[in-house]
Amino acid sequence: MNPRFVVIIAVLLLVFGLINYYVGWHGALWLESALHIHPGPIYWICFWIIAFSYLLGRLGSRFLPRSAANFLKLIGAYWLAIMFFAFVMLPFADLAAGIMALLRVPSSTYIPVLGMVVAFLIALLMLRGSWNARNPVIRRYEATIAKSAGERKKLRIAVASDLHLGSIVGNKQLQLLVDRINALEPDLILLPGDVIDDDIEPFISRRMGSVMQQLRSRLGIYAVLGNHEYIGGHIRQFTEQMNEIGIDVLLDRSVLLEDSFYVIGRKDKAVERFGSQGRLELEPLLADVDKSRPLILMDHQPYGLDKAESAGIDVMLSGHTHRGQMAPNHFITRRLFELDWGFLKKGALHAVVSSGYGTWGPPVRIGSRSEIVELTLHFEG
Known part of the structure; x- marks a missing residue:
């Protein structure tokens, strides 16, 4: 195993442990001050089991x-949000x-009150965040694309990234996705990565x-891989599963639809770390593409908007960021990406980054919503 990777994991576990200890110490302090219960070994054993249950x-x-592992994962997922x-x-x-x-207020007065306030606010955030994630x-x-798409003047695309199935x-949330997308009656359905959760x-x-x-869509369903498919490592099995249900996974490949426009799918950037083969740069990927036609690119992580624009891409669809999923993380994603969520026109490029449909870890969203994108393109060439 790579020593650098071992050091990184050790540091992350140490930081995670220290954060949890900080939270657990406050819980113990509140129990002692408010309920006069002295937290002993049983408290800390239960606490650390919960703290590391996701892992x-x-x-x-x-x-x-499998049922026990899933139960631990579910408990741990909610704990990650509470801890955060x-x-x-x-x-x-x-x-x-x-x-x-400093004002000489007795600790027996303010510690119980402050603990209740924090617990109440966390409960409100958890309830609202769960609603945001489930609705x-x-x-x-x-x-408007300044190119001709033959006889087609308009294209309605349903986009759902980061399902994290x-x-x-699970299936309940997936069925809701299917019903919502089918109600849109799209011409085309695109899934820009992280369809499964590892x-x-x-x-x-x-x-x-x-x-x-x-x-259901008139022109088919196309997907690309995200970083979580590569983390899971079952690329061939995943693509076979998708092909069996009529979803074409584009791995550095383009398809010409209706002899009018292209849908292009890139391997995810994560292939550089988890895959045995790299991904093509945009220019080689577009070598056999007629750039006079509209070009729609799916690239899971929204890097390189300038390169996409200079390569002649008309629409770039991404996800990955979740818009931070839980505020104030969106301040971080905003710094990491030129566009971490929403729509941006950059020269002739129209970039769309979705906050995603599913969630990673906690099924909780604050400052972002679970979303499906309906993108309508008009062709004027």
């Missing part, structure tokens, strides 16, 4: 019953506690393909 659920799938919100709020609670201590919205964008985003086993065992097979 235990992922690793435990190899030696635990607590870590954001507790410094403000500590500041308030420091001010009250998708339709984002509508329109763009697995043990947390492990392909839940997709197969829960027969999610039979639900996805209900998707």
